[in-house]
Amino acid sequence: MSINVPPPLPQDPTKTLVTPPVDVLDSAGAPPVAPGMDAAVPTRSMFRRGLEVFAENRLALIGLGLLVLIFVFAFVGPLFYHTDQIHTDLLNNDLHPGSPGHPLGTDQSGYDELGRLMQGTQISLELGLASAVVATVIGTLWGAVAGYVGGWIDAVMMRIVDAALAVPLLFLLIVLATIIHPTKVTMILIISMASWLSISRLVRGEALSLRVREYVQAVRVMGGGGTRIVLRHIAPNAVGTIIVNATFQVADAILFIAAISFLGLGLTPPAIDLGGMLSSGVAYTNDGYWWLIYPAGAMIVLIVIAVNFVGDALRDAFEVRLQRR
């Protein structure tokens, strides 16, 4: 906006690493060993360096490992541990953990709690990932177009974003959830309709600084149109910012879905997500039925922490601005 614009960033260090002409090296007596296959392919070296930084980060590896375990639990688990999550079994409801055939007990409708945890995690992950992807695509396009086109179109597009962001996301989500009957698909739409906003702001900022770079001017000189510049040049160069934020978006989306379900505006049974499990378990806290709450709650916290570890490390690794080396 109108806060003093910082001086333009120094050029991406990897891109200024031009291999000196061979004869210069020869005259200096240095062996003409290619000093950087990497330097010749800047994007690849940047990617590889990013991966190295990521791999050095122990928390990131823990987070990644946790995520893999959670995915295996949610998607592979049900293949080996068969449970009926559609038909109620009222004769066997509220069984304690450790009951025969039900290692985590059963809930108030007789659903096996371990199987339900698998299904809830699965749906939470699916919805979280899908809505993060949709939100990222919408936000990236919106922000890139606004930042690239500029002028009054930019002003209008960004005031729309400002207006939508002025209402806290949770309030917006609740309004949307009252209007649209939440199924899996509409839930993804609801969440992404509310969460593309912050991404669009970030991408617009990137686009503003990218549109004045030489290579964009070069594309224009060569006759490349606006669509091509936005899709092929601006969006890919903002990819670090976009990926990092998409990662955090997954965690946010899972939390938002859980919040909506917790407030009773979520998916309709028998479909259930982690927030829905919490919501139905809350009524039984006074009875001491901890297994209806804590496994689902712990799963939410674990997913969010793991995603944040990975996101932080990705940011260290791929956001050139923050790169220390």
Next chain:
Amino acid sequence: MTAYLIRRILQSLVVVWLVTVFTFILLKLLPGGPVRAILGTRAGNFALVKSLTHQLGFDKPFWYQYWHWLDQLLHGNFGFSYNLNQSVGSLLAAALPKTLLLLGVSTLIAVIIAIPIGVVQAVRRNKFADYAGTAFSFIFYAMPAYLLGIILINLFAEPPRAWFPSEAAQGSNVGSFFTQFNAMVLPLASLALITLAGFSRYMRSSTLDQITQDYVRTARAKGASERHILYRHVLRNALIPIVTLLGLNLPIIFSGALITENVFNYPGMGLLFVNSANTQDYPVLLGITVIVAVATVAGSLLADILYAVLDPRVRYVSA
């Protein structure tokens, strides 16, 4: 600065106006419509539906309805909740102070606790205290407000340790916040812990930023004691970003309050909002959305202005 201010205030007004347009459009999309909701079982009577639609002005064009609503809003009339048979204004007058009290007190507690935690973490960087603080704030940062509320109820409101009621103060006037303060301990703690987590993380990095500045080295060279440097130099500068954070964090704090009010059944704005969503009571939804949006926009405006006042190096230019 003045030019920037005027520009910024105009922008905020445009944003608030757009919010009213969007919310109005969104809520017009509600299935069923308010007339059938009001009539309930009598909605089958077509003549009745038609006359009430006419009486309430829902047969007028969209822009006319919007204009009428905006006009009333600017005159302080938020509309009428048919579901609760009360004016939205009176509902808000009862709920808003309760929410503000909950928000204010819990944020105050959070800030008072978060500042020392963040500073200690920064000073003892990469030592045990730092890691402990990071782990603590990370857990509460990742913990959804509803889960924390349930855990607190489980821990401190049930038989072995039933120290506090699990339901927040229910009295109809604001004073019940204080007269039944025992009942407010858990909601306050739950909201404060959530806010605290973000604040202490921020305070830590803000202090770290300051500790590495040149003026700290200069102060050390002068022979100032570490305590003096911390209190007189570092802390004052490190607190500046916290002021803006308070303004910018309003949406997060509002959302936290909404959840907390629902967990503890505290009759504030958040509970009213969710109940209205469940009964599709759209005048109430509209009114609360507008109020929350105005507060959010005002918060970020104030944060910008305060930042410039507190840090003379920041000068805004009107672009």
